[in-house]
Amino acid sequence: xxxxxxxxxxxxxxxxxxxxxxxxxxxxxxxxxxxxxxxxxxxxxxxxxxxxxxxxxxxxxxxxxxxxxxxxxxxxxxxxxxxxxxxxxxxxxxxxxxxxxxxxxxxxxxxxxxxxxxxxxxxxxxxxxxxxxxxxxxxxxxxxxxxxxxxxxxxxxxxxxxxxxxxxxxxxxxxxxxxxxxxxx
Amino acid sequence: xxxxxxxxxxxxxxxxxxxxxxxxxxxxxxxxxxxxxxxxxxxxxxxxxxxxxxxxxxxxxxxxxxxxxxxxxxxxxxxxxxxxxxxxxxxxxxxxxxxxxxxxxxxxxxxxxxxxxxxxxxxxxxxxxxxxxxxxxxxxxxxxxxxxxxxxxxxxxxxxxxxxxxxxxxxxxxxxxxxxxxxxx
Numbered sequence: 001x002x003x004x005x006x007x008x009x010x011x012x013x014x015x016x017x018x019x020x021x022x023x024x025x026x027x028x029x030x031x032x033x034x035x036x037x038x039x040x041x042x043x044x045x046x047x048x049x050x051x052x053x054x055x056x057x058x059x060x061x062x063x064x065x066x067x068x069x070x071x072x073x074x075x076x077x078x079x080x081x082x083x084x085x086x087x088x089x090x091x092x093x094x095x096x097x098x099x100x101x102x103x104x105x106x107x108x109x110x111x112x113x114x115x116x117x118x119x120x121x122x123x124x125x126x127x128x129x130x131x132x133x134x135x136x137x138x139x140x141x142x143x144x145x146x147x148x149x150x151x152x153x154x155x156x157x158x159x160x161x162x163x164x165x166x167x168x169x170x171x172x173x174x175x176x177x178x179x180x181x182x183x184x185x
Numbered sequence: 186x187x188x189x190x191x192x193x194x195x196x197x198x199x200x201x202x203x204x205x206x207x208x209x210x211x212x213x214x215x216x217x218x219x220x221x222x223x224x225x226x227x228x229x230x231x232x233x234x235x236x237x238x239x240x241x242x243x244x245x246x247x248x249x250x251x252x253x254x255x256x257x258x259x260x261x262x263x264x265x266x267x268x269x270x271x272x273x274x275x276x277x278x279x280x281x282x283x284x285x286x287x288x289x290x291x292x293x294x295x296x297x298x299x300x301x302x303x304x305x306x307x308x309x310x311x312x313x314x315x316x317x318x319x320x321x322x323x324x325x326x327x328x329x330x331x332x333x334x335x336x337x338x339x340x341x342x343x344x345x346x347x348x349x350x351x352x353x354x355x356x357x358x359x360x361x362x363x364x365x366x367x368x369x370x
Binding site for chain 2: 001004005007010012035036037038039043047066071076078079080081117128130134135136137139140142145148149150157159160161165166167170171174176179180181183
């Protein structure tokens with residue numbers, strides 16, 4: 001028997017996207033967003049209310065980074081989602097994050113988070129709150145690579161569970177994509 | 186030291202979205218998509234090439250469902266991502282899926298997958314491949330509920346790993362959202 005929950009933003013899994021930007025004074029900022037995902041082969045789309053300082057920043061600089069929250073930094077990633085950049089301009093450093101300017105876009109990479117997308121702003125719409133970014137480069141620290149590939153078991157990305165407002169780790173491998181389905185003829 | 190991977194569609198986690206539609210003859214179809222996510226408080230956006238039968242169907246019916254791939258049905262979910270609905274009109278039943286018409290939209294729910302969004306088409310753009318859907322209802326089988334809430338550990342949603350083309354399960358809880366960050370003052 002199915003139960004109805006009405007019109008809600010529930011999906012499993014949801015990502016923990018840590019968006020990095022520079023403000024007008026060159027100070028790095030970071031925020032946490034779950035409403036987004038890949039929207040084309042070199043594009044990411046994220047729903048961001050125009051009230052966020054991040055939105056002011058990415059309009060100004062035309063760029064942002066998207067780091068993936070990981071199991072080592074649950075507290076830090078949650079913190080930048082709780083505190084407003086408008087209210088605390090120092091939240092980035094209070095989180096314990098350190099910034100290195102992306103070599104490809106005018107936005108900060110977060111030294112503590114090993115995986116990130118470097119993005120240029122394609123568009124931002126105040127009415128729909130939709131940010132579309134062109135992924136100009138994917139960057140990952142050597143510590144999360146195996147044989148030159150990003151190793152999800154080293155990266156340990158976290159998952160947002162919107163039903164219970166919790167974060168989860170990644171579990172074990174359960175199958176091979178574009179492969180397991182071939183068992184069905 | 187960071188390594189560059191260029192402009193690629195890599196993100197962690199990615200969802201396994203199983204999109205259900207009816208064709209012009211009322212036959213259920215399903216496909217697997219990873220490029221999408223929540224895009225507003227009652228909205229989901231998914232990137233779908235216009236070559237998919239699913240796109241023909243959702244244009245015709247103005248509706249679709251999005252079930253979440255789960256650990257019990259890895260093979261079935263992968264199968265509907267490998268086989269084209271244009272080439273095999275019977276792929277839904279070959280996958281072992283059974284359809285029940287959604288009470289809210291003109292699209293099939295998949296009996297075997299316990300969690301789904303019932304969606305009306307807001308827009309589909311052939312050029313950008315962007316499907317935007319209004320989530321009119323969230324439905325979940327009682328078997329994945331605990332105290333009336335969706336229990337992610339019962340649902341066992343799977344995660345697509347775009348780096349190695351594998352599926353992973355959900356791991357254990359590692360934190361509380363909107364809460365853990367309060368430890369940082």
